[in-house]
Amino acid sequence: MRPAISLLPFEITTGAAPKETLLNRSQKGSFSMFPPNHHHRLLALAGCVLSLALAACSKSPEGAQKGGGGRGGGAVPVTAADVVKKDMPVILPGIGNVRAFSTVSVKPRVSGQIAELHYKEGQFVKQGDLLVTIDPKPFQVALAQAKAKQNQVGTQLNLAQKQADRYVALQKSGAVAKEQVDQVQSDLKVAQANAEAEEAAVEAAELQLSYCTIYSPMAGRVGRRVMDAGNVVKADETELVVINQLQPIEVVFSVPEQYLGVISKEMAKGPLKAGIALNENAAAQTSGELTFVDNAVKPATGTIELKAMFPNKDLTLWPGQFGEVMLTLSTQKDATVAPAVAVQIGQKGPYVFVVKADKTVEVREVVVERTVADESVIQKGLNPGESVVIDGHLRLFPGAKVELKPPVGSEAPPAEAAGKQVANTVP
Template sequence: MNPFLIIRCSFILGIITLAAACSPGAKEKHAMPAAIPVVVAIAEQKDIPIQIHTIGNVEAYSTVSVKARVEGELLRVYFKEGQEVKKGDLLFLIDSRPFKASLKQFEANLARDTAQMKKAEADVLRYNALLKSGVVSKQEYDQYHTNFEAFRATVKADEAAVVNARLQLGYCNIRSPIDGRIGRLEVNQGNIVKDIDTILVTINQTKPIYVTFSLPEQELSEVRRYMAQKNLKVEAIVPKDEMDSVAGELTFINNEVHESTGTILLKAIFVNEDESLWPKQFVNVVLTLTTQPGAVVIPSQAIQIGQEGNYVFVVRPDFTVEFRPVVLGNRFNQETIIAKGLQPGEKVVTDGQFQLVQGSKVEIKNILESLAQSSSGIHNQKVDTYE
């Protein structure tokens, strides 16, 4: 083929291609990129609780380590491990036979010495009459009077010994000092127990129950300020059971800050009738300080972080997006308060932000839902109140 002809054809083809590229239709297609699909949400106005979230530990309302007050053989156990008991319920029986024998002995001593005291008292009365008649001397009378006083002191000692013996006998029946739940049995039936030496069982009172938690010392002044105004609500949430929280009330702020951690200990009380909280259990704690009325909130996933701080993409009426810096407030569940930068009813992008820049054209994937929310949320807005 002629080389000149090849060059000429290539030149003509290049002109045709250039003309096609510069045509109005091609220019219009290049200037009209496809809309980016996004998901949006509408900024709403609600009453939002101001809360502090932390981790807490469940603590028994009271704990009693049951011990024997007398020594002897453990004859019987009246409960099962883990059982719920009431104050005054019989728990253990210690062999009472030695204590019954001691009581009888002291009662016999008391009876003997009482009889002797009565005889000495009669002698004193008789010698007192003889002394007045001058039959006996004052020395003889004093001797009988002294004997009477000695017997009276002996009787008082005997009475005290009898009372103590009865107490010792009563200690053979060991009863629950509180309402609570029995723990593991430490000494089995048949063993010899020693007084104030061995823990027999531990009882934890679980109704009501405490949850203790710590907060940074920087939060102390705010917590005390709101606590002075009203009782503060505390919620305890068992991990993996977030939908079922337990409500309680803040009752205690420790009187000092832990110097090594810079935190302060707080305690809340819970009725716990269903025993959903268990001693030594870890729980998520939510302390509600107050409620912020009329706060503008959006889903937290709409918030982006850039070099200049937090921002969101706001969808304009012409379906282009605006880069909007925002100032954040507190978070509640999956929503965040916008302290500055948004108005109620504005649409923000919650999914698809990574493809957007200022002025990007968007296609709202949940447009029907968004329009429905817009019509009911702006003109007839529902305000949720969290108490």
């Protein structure tokens, strides 16, 4: 019998006396791999290894399955939802930037010192509300001077008119020469021109005085206070306050140029509806309407700029915000629709777990035409009335037994995975 090869420093034999090993030789005083005081430890270690190996081999398959889970466990608890047939919008998505419908930078039309501010930062104002008062005293003085000059010129005009009338009467009786009459009539015309000039000067002074009170040119929300009372401002240069019109408000976004044709076609049928979601947790506003399509495509990006108008009655939209815009192009009738969270992605593409009548699941590949909010339009692979798993996918395999449980806390499918995505919405 050939000797066994052992990785241990001794051999395990049965029957005959043990053969000489490194350990035997160490006891005879020859070469030893381990110190003598380790012999008992090695024997104990070898015994433990053998015991563990025998115990592992002695376990039955039934014992391994008693732990539950996996393919040998009970029914897998899942949540399912029905595939339905319904009308679905055809949506073109884009990233939009919220902008004020109108923005006015209020500047003084006269130079002077600010006497009083009549608004508070962030206040909503109506058209015609008083905003700023500039010290009116210098302009009141200028108006008084203009009126005094007007009175002086008016007196001169009256005198010139009387003198002209007198000379005309004398000319009829031959008392004065015609040249004298021409002179006084010329003086009358000069006096009339001076009177008109002074009248215009008075109107100009009144206008300058009126510019000392600055009113809101439109309804909107005022921004931060730029100037305080006491500061001297310069006409048409110093910015006093910025007003943004927030109701309505517009959203600017761009779409690829290849959709320009379908947008123009659908706009010819009527106004196109638009919605916007500021983030994945916010409810989308769907009351918008497409109001503008630019007249040229941007060559650098191959996109065209669009604008949508929103009433913004609840003031949830604010200038400067970004959001996901959803432009509704048309409506697809009787589409096959499944919850978006039911669609999983595998090596071969999208698939779903279909719950069969015997409470087992079938893995079925599907073709997703597009996803709108938390619903997917299925082009191929599912039929209305079938039931698909929307929660509990991780423990499933083809043919697995399932136990249906109701959705937690909501009748709608959970929107934890693809529920808020609006990608690939245009076929």
